[in-house]
Amino acid sequence: MPAPLLELRDIAKHFAGVKALDGVSLAIQPGEIHCLAGENGSGKSTLIKVVSGVNSVDSGEILIDGEPVGHMTPRLAIARGVQVIYQDFSLFGNLTVAENLSIGAELRERRRIVSWRRMRAHAESAVRRLGVQLDLDATVDSLPTSGRQLVAIARALMADPRLLIMDEPTTALTGREVATLFGVVRDIQARGIAVLFVSHKMREMLDISERLTVLRSGRVVAAGPIGQFDEPAITRAMTGSDIAEDPYVWSGDDAAPNLLEVEGLTVPGELDAVSFSIRPGEIVGVSGLLGSGRTELALALFGMRPTYAGTIRMDGAPVRLDSVQAAIARRIAYVPEDRLTEGLFLPETIDRNIIVTALPRLSRFGVMRMRDAAAAAARTIRDMAIATPTGDRPVTQLSGGNQQRVVIGRWLLQDPRLLILNGPTVGVDVGSKAGIHRAIRALARARGLGVLMISDDLPELVGQCSRVLVMHRGRLTAELPGVPAEHGAAGLRATERALSDRLKALV
Amino acid sequence: MSATLNAPPVRSGIARTLLRRPEIAVASLALVSMLAIGAINPAFWSAGNLFSLLRANVIIGILSLGVMMIMLSGGIDVSFPAFAIAAMYVTIKTMIAWNYDGVVLPFIGATAIGLLLGLVNALFVTRLKMIPLIVTLGTGTAVRGFLLGVIGVSTINIDHMPQALIGFARTDLIDVTQANGQHVGLSAMVLVYLVLALGVHLMLRHTLIGRSIYALGGGEEAARRAGFSVPGTVFFIYGLAGALAGFTGLLHGSMIWIANPHDMAGLELDVIAAVVLGGASIFGGRGSVLGTMLGVFTLVMLTNSLIIMHIDTTWQRIVTGAIVIVAAAITSWRDRGRSA
Numbered sequence: 052m053p054a055p056l057l058e059l060r061d062i063a064k065h066f067a068g069v070k071a072l073d074g075v076s077l078a079i080q081p082g083e084i085h086c087l088a089g090e091n092g093s094g095k096s097t098l099i100k101v102v103s104g105v106n107s108v109d110s111g112e113i114l115i116d117g118e119p120v121g122h123m124t125p126r127l128a129i130a131r132g133v134q135v136i137y138q139d140f141s142l143f144g145n146l147t148v149a150e151n152l153s154i155g156a157e158l159r160e161r162r163r164i165v166s167w168r169r170m171r172a173h174a175e176s177a178v179r180r181l182g183v184q185l186d187l188d189a190t191v192d193s194l195p196t197s198g199r200q201l202v203a204i205a206r207a208l209m210a211d212p213r214l215l216i217m218d219e220p221t222t223a224l225t226g227r228e229v230a231t232l233f234g235v236v237r238d239i240q241a242r243g244i245a246v247l248f249v250s251h252k253m254r255e256m257l258d259i260s261e262r263l264t265v266l267r268s269g270r271v272v273a274a275g276p277i278g279q280f281d282e283p284a285i286t287r288a289m290t291g292s293d294i295a296e297d298p299y300v301w302s303g304d305d306a307a308p309n310l311l312e313v314e315g316l317t318v319p320g321e322l323d324a325v326s327f328s329i330r331p332g333e334i335v336g337v338s339g340l341l342g343s344g345r346t347e348l349a350l351a352l353f354g355m356r357p358t359y360a361g362t363i364r365m366d367g368a369p370v371r372l373d374s375v376q377a378a379i380a381r382r383i384a385y386v387p388e389d390r391l392t393e394g395l396f397l398p399e400t401i402d403r404n405i406i407v408t409a410l411p412r413l414s415r416f417g418v419m420r421m422r423d424a425a426a427a428a429a430r431t432i433r434d435m436a437i438a439t440p441t442g443d444r445p446v447t448q449l450s451g452g453n454q455q456r457v458v459i460g461r462w463l464l465q466d467p468r469l470l471i472l473n474g475p476t477v478g479v480d481v482g483s484k485a486g487i488h489r490a491i492r493a494l495a496r497a498r499g500l501g502v503l504m505i506s507d508d509l510p511e512l513v514g515q516c517s518r519v520l521v522m523h524r525g526r527l528t529a530e531l532p533g534v535p536a537e538h539g540a541a542g543l544r545a546t547e548r549a550l551s552d553r554l555k556a557l558v
Numbered sequence: 559m560s561a562t563l564n565a566p567p568v569r570s571g572i573a574r575t576l577l578r579r580p581e582i583a584v585a586s587l588a589l590v591s592m593l594a595i596g597a598i599n600p601a602f603w604s605a606g607n608l609f610s611l612l613r614a615n616v617i618i619g620i621l622s623l624g625v626m627m628i629m630l631s632g633g634i635d636v637s638f639p640a641f642a643i644a645a646m647y648v649t650i651k652t653m654i655a656w657n658y659d660g661v662v663l664p665f666i667g668a669t670a671i672g673l674l675l676g677l678v679n680a681l682f683v684t685r686l687k688m689i690p691l692i693v694t695l696g697t698g699t700a701v702r703g704f705l706l707g708v709i710g711v712s713t714i715n716i717d718h719m720p721q722a723l724i725g726f727a728r729t730d731l732i733d734v735t736q737a738n739g740q741h742v743g744l745s746a747m748v749l750v751y752l753v754l755a756l757g758v759h760l761m762l763r764h765t766l767i768g769r770s771i772y773a774l775g776g777g778e779e780a781a782r783r784a785g786f787s788v789p790g791t792v793f794f795i796y797g798l799a800g801a802l803a804g805f806t807g808l809l810h811g812s813m814i815w816i817a818n819p820h821d822m823a824g825l826e827l828d829v830i831a832a833v834v835l836g837g838a839s840i841f842g843g844r845g846s847v848l849g850t851m852l853g854v855f856t857l858v859m860l861t862n863s864l865i866i867m868h869i870d871t872t873w874q875r876i877v878t879g880a881i882v883i884v885a886a887a888i889t890s891w892r893d894r895g896r897s898a
Contacts, residue, residue, distance in 0.1 A: 125785075141783045143776030145843030154769060158785045162766050 054117030452483020580837025632842025676800015
């Protein structure tokens, strides 16, 4: 057997006394798709940085083609054929696709004067090599995420890599775009380039990779050919515990009045006669491709499409949701997709982040009632099971999943009747995801909260929702009933397949 | 329906062209303003007025080139008026003290002073990772204070100004005899401005260091990962902007025959207004020499024409302030949602 393309032997790396990597060994064969799995904080990012030479190692050896490389630097890594596509792509949004693709080569060749003709020729060959269509003259930030990713991949391939590392490449992609990406990745593999695919999405690992290495707390806890793994096994390896799958079953009173009734909701160009209802305690999923109108539906219900036509009733009484204030007054809460970038005040404490939307309720004559505020924050930390000993720590110290809970918990302080969640667990690892799901379920059950959950994550929709609506081109095109509890995991898989088939049929 | 909340809004072809090429928008604004002002007062079109307008472009124009570069990289500079005046005043004081009269050496000296001060800015920005606005506010104020407190507060007027400098700045390119028999000339300093602008344009467009400025404005982390030397680029732009400021300071003194250490106070706003009007993004990464020159031309024309339209000159400040806000609002709107 030939020497592996890349081999790590017993790598250790500390940051300020914390063991980020603790005796990690890993081998990547030429031309294989290798998946590196692990929760946030498991050491995946550090491992990438070690391989790409950004971080030096405390101990251990890095071998390429069986030879120790000694001290790895970014320059050496690139010279030995290692290319990394970071999660943020590291592209220049203000520059054209052509320049983004070719500026690296100009830099490597140590040019002083750039030639636009040479750069363009370079870029054309890069795009041709990848076999995709890209407008070379468009600025990168006018492209959708999937387009930017293709630019990043094309750029990486220009350096003739032997190993391409992709850091969570599917995070911001829709299902269809993920399929396209996988096509590109297999195509790259067919040229003998190895791919290290970093992910925490189980379905994708099983789909694309040949070998799997799972990290937990800086150690390799499982490794082997992908055939040896199934979802529960990976989950167990990643989290160190089993996460039970039990479908959410609505157990309310069938005769109870609807919490929300939507009839013929229409927004020109966005929504076309959407009708549905939610009962108290129900979690209703919304699925659909990006651009199907699912986000617009949420926005309309949150008063951000004031010119809508159609009828919206809450508790049987017609309401007019023509402003965010009107929606909030009806106790509707909306947690948007981009809450991490826009929803948190990062330098502030957890407590202040929690109470910020409830300030008017926690104040009298514009002066905050500190004791009420502290009590409200403490209650939220308990309800949402936010993992922190105290609320006066900076919110940045929390993991992504816990930050998400802060944002959701903040809206719960408003004591909502209807909670609209858009991608509630995007970018959250498996363990935290389960925690968020538990919290949402508990709230729906205990408080009779109606939840509208928009998500790309099919297992999430099927597992957490009492039914799932499918949207396409602004219309509701199907409704899938919930999975009865006794059908268990098999029932979930079946419904998930049905949902997946429906979405594929829409393309 | 295909447009979603996240997708860029579909805009008509004209709107898109204008947003992609802000130069066209500024040029149109300049043209419309010229026609309007000319209609109100035909004296606008006299050779004398046009020549003096072009002459008024020189100082703000060269300073704008420096500020535009810094804004391209994602930074901002408000220290350059102080640097320019310090370089000018120190150079002229030295010339008088040594009884030296000449052109080339003093300009080299003033440029070197500006360069040095610019590198100090860069040092703070790179080593201490400070925000450029705070750094340049601080260095600008300190340099102005040093100038007034240590070097001198008295204005050097034409009787004491080195004559070679005045002679150099009085050089005309062309002479025209107006209908009223008056001789008017186009200052050769316009040529100095054009040569510097061409130089900066070629540097930005066709050299790797120029592209590294755009790359830095597009994303510092991305620039670092691509292999650009971020500190190198920062030293280059602040150094060059400082050098341009020092050079311009002496040119300014030579052109107005006075060396006043209090001069150019508040000029940073005019220059930033011109740069933003020329389509440069306040977030960095977008801007061009041509756009900046058009922005300078438009701003100078609008403010100067208030005089020939018999509007009180205090309105100049109001117009400048309004231009900063409107132009910045338009570019923010253009850049909104990008690279989010």
